[in-house]
Amino acid sequence: MAHITILGAGFMGSALSVPATDNGQRVALWGTWLDDQIVETVRRGDPHPKLRLRLPPSVRVYPHTELAQALRGADLVVNAVTSEGTLPVLARLLPHLPPGVPLMSVSKGLLRRQTGRVDTISANIAERLPRSLRRGFRLVVVGGPSKAMELARRVPTAVCYASEDAAARRLARRLFRTPYYAIQETADVRGLEICSAFKNAYAIAIGLCDGLVKTGRWEATYNTKAALFVQAITEIGILVRRVRGAAATVAGLPAVGALFVTGVAGRNRTFGEMRGSGKATDQVVAELTARDELTEGYAAIRMGHAFARQRRIRGLPLLEALYRIVYRQADVERELRRAVFGRPGRRRA
Numbered sequence: 001m002a003h004i005t006i007l008g009a010g011f012m013g014s015a016l017s018v019p020a021t022d023n024g025q026r027v028a029l030w031g032t033w034l035d036d037q038i039v040e041t042v043r044r045g046d047p048h049p050k051l052r053l054r055l056p057p058s059v060r061v062y063p064h065t066e067l068a069q070a071l072r073g074a075d076l077v078v079n080a081v082t083s084e085g086t087l088p089v090l091a092r093l094l095p096h097l098p099p100g101v102p103l104m105s106v107s108k109g110l111l112r113r114q115t116g117r118v119d120t121i122s123a124n125i126a127e128r129l130p131r132s133l134r135r136g137f138r139l140v141v142v143g144g145p146s147k148a149m150e151l152a153r154r155v156p157t158a159v160c161y162a163s164e165d166a167a168a169r170r171l172a173r174r175l176f177r178t179p180y181y182a183i184q185e186t187a188d189v190r191g192l193e194i195c196s197a198f199k200n201a202y203a204i205a206i207g208l209c210d211g212l213v214k215t216g217r218w219e220a221t222y223n224t225k226a227a228l229f230v231q232a233i234t235e236i237g238i239l240v241r242r243v244r245g246a247a248a249t250v251a252g253l254p255a256v257g258a259l260f261v262t263g264v265a266g267r268n269r270t271f272g273e274m275r276g277s278g279k280a281t282d283q284v285v286a287e288l289t290a291r292d293e294l295t296e297g298y299a300a301i302r303m304g305h306a307f308a309r310q311r312r313i314r315g316l317p318l319l320e321a322l323y324r325i326v327y328r329q330a331d332v333e334r335e336l337r338r339a340v341f342g343r344p345g346r347r348r349a
Contacts, residue, residue, distance in 0.1 A: 001026055002175050005074040007089055009035040009042070009061065011050050011148035012106050013080030018152050019181040021056040029055070030062045030070040032081060032089060039063045051152045071096050076104060076175060083109025083197075083296060086121055087128070094130055102138040102168045104161075108196040109296050110303040118307040120193040120243075138168040141189055143196040144253035145261035151181065158182040160253045162192040184253060191245020195236055195254035198319075199262055200297035201304050202232035204272035205322060205339075206263035208332050211276020217333060225263075227340045231318045232259060238315050239308070268297035275325065276332050301326050317342075 002025050006013045009031035017027045031039040038049055042061050047054050055061075062070040071077065077097060081089050086107050097103070103125070111124045122139055129137055144159035151157050161183050163169040173183045186192060205228045209221035218224070236259075237250045249255065262268050270293070274284040288294040305323040308316055321339035324330035 002075040003028065003073045004076050004078060004175060005030060005071050006078045006080055007070075007093065008032060008080035008082075008085070009038045010080070010082075012146070012151075013078070014038075014042075014048050014051055014055060015148035015152040016078065016080060016106070016176070017055055017059045018154065019176050019178045021058050022154075022178050023176060025175050027056075027059045028062060028070040028074070029059050030067055031064060032085060033064040034085070036063060048152075051149060053152060067092055068096050071098070074098065074101055076102055076172060079103060079105040079107055081107060083107045083111060083121060084299065087111060087124065090125060090128060094128070094133065097133060099133055100136055100138075102140060102163075102165075102171060104140040104142065104172050106142040108143070108193075108200060109300055110197045110307055112303070117310055118303050120190060120197070122189055122193060138165045139163060139189070140165075140168050140172045141193055141196075143192040143258060144184075145257040147261060147265065154178075154180045156180045156182075158184065158253060158257070160184045160186055160192060160249075162186045162189045164189055186246070186249060188246045188249045190243040191240045191249035192254045194240050194243055194245060195249060196258065197300055198236050198239060198304055199232075199255060199259040200266075200268050200295065201300040201322060202228075202236070202259060202318065203262035203266055203268035204275070204295075204297045204301065204326070205232060205318060205336070207269035207272020207274075208276035208325065208336060210269065210273040211278070212333060212336075214273065214277045224336065224340065228318065228336070229259065229263065231340055235316045235318055239313065242311060242313050262297075267293050267295040271295045271297055280329060281326050298326065 005028045007030050020027050140163040146159050169185045177183050212218040236255045301322050318339040321335040325335050
């Protein structure tokens, strides 16, 4: 029996406690300062307010003031906070992280390094490691199609764990794998992270189509969605090649699989639908923030655009269109037509 400490008591952090405990592991679930209500609710034995089910009774839940206690005896630490919350949590974690204990991250996004350059979460973690942890530090990153609500209910799910350290990959896989939670392995950390970050941005394009249908500007968008999906995967492939990632990563669960799920059932799709229905970005952000549903894709478009610009990566018309739609309030239909067909085309009467 191993001891797993999961940082972040939101959707995915809490959902991961289910396969871990089903696999016989001890789980300490630590809530950030934003999770106080969740921690209090779960400690009472009530259903998790986001997942709407009770967590396994063996899961020990800790408030943000008890990080050191939650980490005591950990064989694996899991970062399950949002990309925005990763660096603040990392600052608290590193002084308490025992040397040699692998860190696994399920956060998906891009962050700005201390130099101002936009990069992956693993790159940001690496530059912030204290000297005492640099030697032998092992990181595992997770990607692929995994809806927390389904995983917590033991719906069959397949994901991909990436690490340059084969032993760390095998350890993480052994601790979490169950008959309903299948785990593939890869050494392509950079490729997987690019797929995971950019699929959130590109999923918004699928939602934009739903918004156009909702307003009556288009009657149906299945053909257009298919074209946008292929364009998104093509552009993710360009980005992955630029970081020397593997084509197999793009063709597998981290890009194709994850974009499919996020595009049909994720909050990124909802963001796109709201913007595509005619709402200004500020209004969409305000409404989703009020519901605690602001998606990673909103920031991923801005950060992804900067990532590509800083590296002078060309051939990304859909990413450029998303940036103009979300951050410049450009016309949705015109931009989508240009991204897929290379020209705006005529608007329907």
